[in-house]
Amino acid sequence: MSVNISNRSFRPYTGEKARITRAYDYLILVLALFLFIGAFHLHFALTVGDWDFWVDWKDRQWWPLVTPLMGITFPAAVQAVMWEKFRLPMGATLCVTALLIGTWIARIFAYHYWNYFPINMVLPATMLPGALVLDAILMLSNSLTITAIFGGAAFALLFYPSNWPIIGMFHVPVEYGNAQLSIADLFGFEYIRTGMPEYLRIIERGTLRTYGQYATPLSAFCSALLCTLMYTLWWHIGKWFATVRYLNKI
Amino acid sequence: MKTLIIKCLMALGLVLSVYSFNVQPVMAHGEKALEPFIRMRTIQFYDVEWDKQKFNVNEQVSVSGKFHVAEDWPVSVPKPEASFLNISTPGPVLIRTERYLNGKPFMNSVALQPGGDYTFKIVLKGRLPGRYHIHPFFNLKDAGQVMGPGVWLEIAGASANFTNSVKTINGELVDMETYGLSNGILWHIFWGVLATAWLLWWVRRPLFIARYRMLQAGMEDELVTLNDRLIGKSILIGVPVLVLAANMMTVNQYPNTIPLQASLDQILPLSAQVNAGVVDVETLKAEYRIPNRAMMFTLKINNRSDKQIQIGEFSTANVHFLNKELHVPSQVGSESMTAPEGLSMDNTAPIQPGEQRTMTITATDALWESEKLDGLVRDADSRIGGLLFFYDEHLGERFISSITAAVIPKFN
Incomplete structure (x- = not known):
């Protein structure tokens, strides 16, 4: 049965009570970390997939569009729970950190040790700068609308520039086989992937064209617009699934 | 009940242990899985030869041959407008250093013409020692993998000795095995440290039960303090500035970069080798x-x-x-x-x-x-x-x- 507490009646826990609630905190945190490592990693692998797996998929048009759009989902849902129920503005950072832990484990053990790919070919992207800003905007604004518009947009807009220091050097050109390739393309040519022919890559295809040869800003702003909508959708999904029923019984 | 569970687990363990005695290495890549009409009426390989089947790490090996693209291409298979001449390997145990179609090097996918005749050559370099079953094959867009004849290759030596250096257009010699790795790890650690600091800032305080009770009690102002807000503002300003500064530094360090290349190679077939009119x-x-x-x-x-x-x-x-x-x-x-x-x-x-x-x-x-x-x-x-x-x-x-x-x- 839930307990109604009148305003300003709560006193911080002390002694054994404080120790037990702290143990509960750590228990939930560890469980949440493993849950997000598994669930967010799976979600990310199924939606962003090859765009994040391979250096020769990280193009300037679809990668910055798809990755933040799929990457803002879990952070929005977890923020909804952690902020609304606990005023903890760390949902996005926690989710993306968990994702990166899972991703790095997979890249090292599954891709490198199991399938022999060099790790530099499968370096993951980072969304941590966007997640930090998303958390900060939620805390400062305490508003779903403002966080969705400005936080969602920042999450998308910061993605490409925060990853360019990691992948920029892979876009240095190489003359190879009478053609111009980036080093990233050369990875795809040299390091054989039986089930990944070159034509499967989605590089600047479709009607999302460049504007005066500037593809990335166009994609980033398109992603920013979509992220504001995706953020709101997943905030409500998180809110819908979350319950504090068990907490009320404590 | 407990005894029953233990017995069940023991039985399961026994069954699994029997399987473990009978583990066989995989000898195929599903080359027989594709429907026969696709294997027989798309890419028809012939005269396929390997120049050697035993070699060392870092040593080159080549496979060359011919193929005819069937005129009677199956109606349910998309025409070979994007095809990729590939090598079936268990991961990159070899690297592909050169590839030719009708004597011309090509890096991307290629459009083939039904009825056309082609010669091919792929040069590979040993990377990981072992014995591998390898096929040249074509990935056909929306159709699958049509295998060429397979052979066993034996690579001797030590994987630690493998080298793969490439010269960029600017003349810089880069080691493909390690290029950009330490830089990538450094940036992940940098952002990871900042994120961990932000998480620890909150985790160091009582979290779920206490905060929930305080929020219910209307003590929101104690949950997010002035210091928290100050740090939040620092993040709001500092993180984008850091991102843009790092981005600018990279742009200055690598001013001549190109987007990923994704053109479709166009190589015309040879004069008729099959159905040559004789x-x-x-x-x-x-x-x-x-x-x-x-x-x-x-x-x-x-x-x-x-x-x-x-x-x-x-x-x-x-x-x-x-x-x-x-x-x-x-x-x-x-x-x-x-x-x-x-x-x-x-x-x-x-x-x-x-x-x-x-x-x-x-x-x-x-x-x-x-x-x-x-x-x-x-x-x-x-x-x-x-x-x-x-x-x-x-x-x-x-x-x-x-x-x-x-x-x-x-x-x-």
Whole structure:
């Protein structure tokens, strides 16, 4: 049965009570970390997939569009729970950190040790700068609308520039086989992937064209617009699934 | 109940341990999984050769050969407008350093023309020691993988000795095995440290129960303090500034970068090697006798050459049926895909220059079944395709014709 507490009646826990609630905190945190490592990693692998797996998929048009759009989902849902129920503005950072832990484990053990790919070919992207800003905007604004518009947009807009220091050097050109390739393309040519022919890559295809040869800003702003909508959708999904029923019984 | 659970677990353990004694390495890549009509009527490989099958780490090996793109391309398979000449390997145990189609290097996918003839060559370099079953093959967009003949390669040496250096257009020599790795790890650690600091900032305080109770009690202002807000503002300003500064630094460090390249290579076929107009073959009928594992073709052959010719071989989906009377050389190293006495004919007399003859040839062997080509009779598209090799009397000159027909099954 839930307990109604009148305003300003709560006193911080002390002694054994404080120790037990702290143990509960750590228990939930560890469980949440493993849950997000598994669930967010799976979600990310199924939606962003090859765009994040391979250096020769990280193009300037679809990668910055798809990755933040799929990457803002879990952070929005977890923020909804952690902020609304606990005023903890760390949902996005926690989710993306968990994702990166899972991703790095997979890249090292599954891709490198199991399938022999060099790790530099499968370096993951980072969304941590966007997640930090998303958390900060939620805390400062305490508003779903403002966080969705400005936080969602920042999450998308910061993605490409925060990853360019990691992948920029892979876009240095190489003359190879009478053609111009980036080093990233050369990875795809040299390091054989039986089930990944070159034509499967989605590089600047479709009607999302460049504007005066500037593809990335166009994609980033398109992603920013979509992220504001995706953020709101997943905030409500998180809110819908979350319950504090068990907490009320404590 | 507890005893029952323990017994069940022990039984499960016993069953699993039996499996562990019988673990076999994988010997194939699903090359027989693709429907027979696709394997027989898309890319028809022949004359495929490896220059060696035993070599060391860092040593180069090449595979070269020819293929004919079937004219009778299956209607359910998209035309080969984007195809990728690949190598089936268990991961990059070799790296691909060069690849040629009709003598021209190509890096991307390529459009092939049905009816076209091509030569190919792929140069590989040993990376990880071991024994591997390798095929050249084509990834066909929206169709699958059509395998060429496979061989076993043995790579000796130590993987630690592998090197792969590439020179950029600016003249910088880079090691592909480690290029950009420490830089990538550094940036991940940098942002990871900031994120961890932010998480620890909150985790160091009582979290769920206490904060929930305080929020319920209307003590929100104590949950997010002035210091928290100050740090939040620092993040809001500091993180984008850091991102843009790091981005600018990278742009300045690597001013000449290019986007990923994704063009489709265009390489025209050779002049006709198959159906070159010297020996014309028309398939009148094809009949598959299931109990005998025998494919019988009725062919109308027109020898326009000035030499007498004989049929030496019928080849389809990398299976070779040889006419034992002719002693033609086997095309592949692997004997298991060749039926050395598999081809017989109702009239063994050479076909004279200018002669037009209707004859029956029969390709018989268990390979129809073991290679899962007999499944054709249960396919929606039950047409067969393959290459017929004619030789002159000295086995010096060869004429190749492609044949194709609907297959009529004979169940008894």
